[in-house]
Amino acid sequence: MGMSNRPVTVDDVAKHAGVSTGTVSRVINNAPHVSGKARAAVERAIDQLGYVPNKTAQSLAGQRRGSVVLAISSDDPGLFANLFFAQVVTGVNAVVEETDLELQLVLAASDRGRARLSRIFRARAADGVMLLALKENDPLSALAESSGVPVVHGGRSLDSEPRYYVDADNRGGAREAVEYLISSGRRRIATITGGQDQHVGVARYLGYREAVVLAGLDDSRVAHADFSEAGGAAAMTSLLDRSPDLDAVFVASDAMAAGALSVLAARGIAVPSDVAVVGFNDIVTAQHTTPALTTVRQPIDALGREMTRMLLRLIDGDTPTSLILPTSLVVRESA
Amino acid sequence: MGMSNRPVTVDDVAKHAGVSTGTVSRVINNAPHVSGKARAAVERAIDQLGYVPNKTAQSLAGQRRGSVVLAISSDDPGLFANLFFAQVVTGVNAVVEETDLELQLVLAASDRGRARLSRIFRARAADGVMLLALKENDPLSALAESSGVPVVHGGRSLDSEPRYYVDADNRGGAREAVEYLISSGRRRIATITGGQDQHVGVARYLGYREAVVLAGLDDSRVAHADFSEAGGAAAMTSLLDRSPDLDAVFVASDAMAAGALSVLAARGIAVPSDVAVVGFNDIVTAQHTTPALTTVRQPIDALGREMTRMLLRLIDGDTPTSLILPTSLVVRESA
DNA sequence: TACAGTTTTGGAAGCGCTTCCAATTTTGGC
């Protein structure tokens, strides 16, 4: 059992099976043009010798890399980033696992990580790359494009729509959330937005406006924030000062919603009876806020899965179409 | 700029610089025995041609893989697992990034993942492997051992201590937590344990006993559970029924502590005035429980970092010693 | 200037596989 020092090679297998290396290779890759007899002999030899193909050699000879990389460039060390990360990886892995590709991870927030990614593109050192949470206008995006390496983006950026991407339906989710508020009788609906320099920030704001305007309601109760809890609190304060009559607020992230809730609580405003609150993301703490937060959930593992499927198709030479994944409203107590 | 179809190779660089491929290789790997003149010429050529070495070819020729794998076999999809996961990866990446190794990820909870890992061992397809959260008595452990591939374990198992591992000081952390309870005047201290079929479960229980016995207190207030919130609740109930006089409880995980807290609240027992509660892990929700949970924090990213450092040393042929990382008590409101 | 010792260099032989081409064997139709 593999006690020998020198690993078993195709030549050993060929010799042992009494065929040529070419035939062994054909069997390994179950290519056509192999007689049943030869195949059986080779398979027996492989078994007896405990042969495992050397992937490096396969790659070199076969002109493919045998690996895809998942690059995550979020430098946000926050809870959401972490969980998001883990779930995406899970989804990606589930699909990669079905192939015989390796999954390489690159955390591209640091300079070293970015350099690494750049090298991968320049050297075509992977069969494909999934790019997650790239900053707006990231130079890596252009490099990726020009390298010829298949690339799938997770999420979009404001400046330019990637050729291939998977994204959550941020606008639709926001719209649905607000429509829910409207259907439950709210009429003076405010919103706290995330950074308007990011696609998700804008998309969720647009979804809010769409719903509010369509219902013929006032869309002027807007406070811009930055996705942070503190920002959410500040925005809620400003909203309350400007429009004390509001009866609902759609908040573009759960973290901001948590900030908003604490301001509401501090002012003695009851949720949801006085003011209904809806968040976005469905982070874990959403269940633990007081009251538990009604929010919009993104299908994060599906995002990972679909990105990977798309990448595989791209590697196969297909031309997939970008995808927008539906969100779902999770109704708890706050609305 | 790389518009050519055929990628640039050492031969191109050699020709362009007027030297041999051997010399180019020596420059790339900055090996000795290269004149300044030759080095300069090669570097210029590399620059002008935009040459990036082909890692696959380097691996094949150099008899090294150029990659390490991080294998995670936890099939626990829970919050803690996710966050743990993300933090370990972050720590691992931080160290791997400093080398020119690639980081390959294998989720070994599924059969396919396990098969993949097995293949990696049998084919020596990585320079080293980090094994996280392997189940007790996992056959992969034996395979890893016999393969000759350097392996570092994260955490220990009950049945056999791995040759090289990094673990958190579960016993010490538990002991410190209980000593804190004692020092704040508690005398009738109970514990809710995690699964006693896992090393962490046993270690934390041992830490509890150590502290309690050393202080000459009664160590009989024990309820065994399974690290789950529901299990924690059930255990708390049983504890309260058996020993209504208890004035503190050390709970071996935050999830169980959350369950315990809800039981306490339901019975109208005030925390911490009537009963003090300490958890373990410092998951995010620990800050959001009512009251906020005092708990023991593990240095998870350090775990990742130290595992990686240890693996690198192993790959270099050194003989590191296993490591136990200190935990720290995070005092909040519940104790 | 010559010579032994040192450093640098070129070039070829792999690393373990795939793939192509030509050679061989098999097949099937008459």
Add this chain to the structure above:
DNA sequence: GCCAAAATTGGAAGCGCTTCCAAAACTGTA
């Protein structure tokens, strides 16, 4: 039982790099 067509096979030529060895170019000293 013969022949062309089809299927199978062996073997060699790479894939792009490292490394080893021998050859070449230096170095300094006598």
